[in-house]
Amino acid sequence: MRVLGxxxxxxxxxxxxxxxxxxxxxxxxxxxxxxxxxxxxxRLAEVAQAVSSAISxxxxxxxxxxxxxxxxxxxTALGVAEARGAILASAGLASLPVIECSPQQVKLSVTGYxxxxxxxxxxxxxxxxxxxxxxxxxxxxxxxxxGIATLATGLPK
Numbered sequence: 001m002r003v004l005g006x007x008x009x010x011x012x013x014x015x016x017x018x019x020x021x022x023x024x025x026x027x028x029x030x031x032x033x034x035x036x037x038x039x040x041x042x043r044l045a046e047v048a049q050a051v052s053s054a055i056s057x058x059x060x061x062x063x064x065x066x067x068x069x070x071x072x073x074x075x076t077a078l079g080v081a082e083a084r085g086a087i088l089a090s091a092g093l094a095s096l097p098v099i100e101c102s103p104q105q106v107k108l109s110v111t112g113y114x115x116x117x118x119x120x121x122x123x124x125x126x127x128x129x130x131x132x133x134x135x136x137x138x139x140x141x142x143x144x145x146x147g148i149a150t151l152a153t154g155l156p157k
Contacts, residue, residue: 001155002028003099004060005147006051006087007139008068010079011035013047013087014139017058018129018147022109025129025148028058032140044086051090063091064099064150066106066142101149106142109149121145 007014016030035046055063065088068081091098104114111124122141125131128148 001062001151002058002060003147003150004051004054004058004063004096005143005145005150006063006065007142007146008065008080008084008087009139010043010047010076010083012137012139013050013083014137014141014143014146015050015054016140016143016147017054017060018144018151020151022148022152025151027129027131027144027147029054030136030140030144032137032143040082044082047083048086048090051087052094055090055094055096060096062097062099062150062155063087064101064146064153066146067100067102069103097155099150099153099155101146101153105153106145106149109152110145118142 002019005016005018013033015033017028018025019028020026033050035043068084088098107116107121108114111120125141125144
């Protein structure tokens with residue numbers, strides 16, 4: 001199975017293509033998309049375009065996305081919710097199944113512990129798959145983790 005893992009964001013979008021068995025995942029590609037500052041509609045169009053481009057380039061079997069986590073910052077949560085809408089619309093236009101993973105599911109799939117911190121997740125990812133040398137932002141690592149969790153979840157029946 002090949003999945004497109006997404007860490008949704010308005011300012012930074014983590015995106016990764018992961019395939020194979022959840023116990024031995026393979027990273028096909030990953031990136032962190034930084035939409036240009038500007039009007040919300042242009043930023044969200046960049047998010048949708050990045051996701052649509054990844055779908056057409058890598059032909060995933062499913063899109064995995066982390067469920068919305070409400071933080072104390074309502075403005076941030078609203079931006080992430082809007083980005084999720086653009087991402088889900090891209091998946092819908094491609095008739096791509098969407099698998100939502102909670103933050104706890106992602107942590108459990110990657111570290112074996114559902115309350116692990118971000119550092120534990122980041123430290124475990126290179127132990128689960130081979131990462132080509134490059135500097136990565138947390139969002140990109142989070143997208144890889146979502147991809148791994150989506151592989152573990154499998155396609156809906």
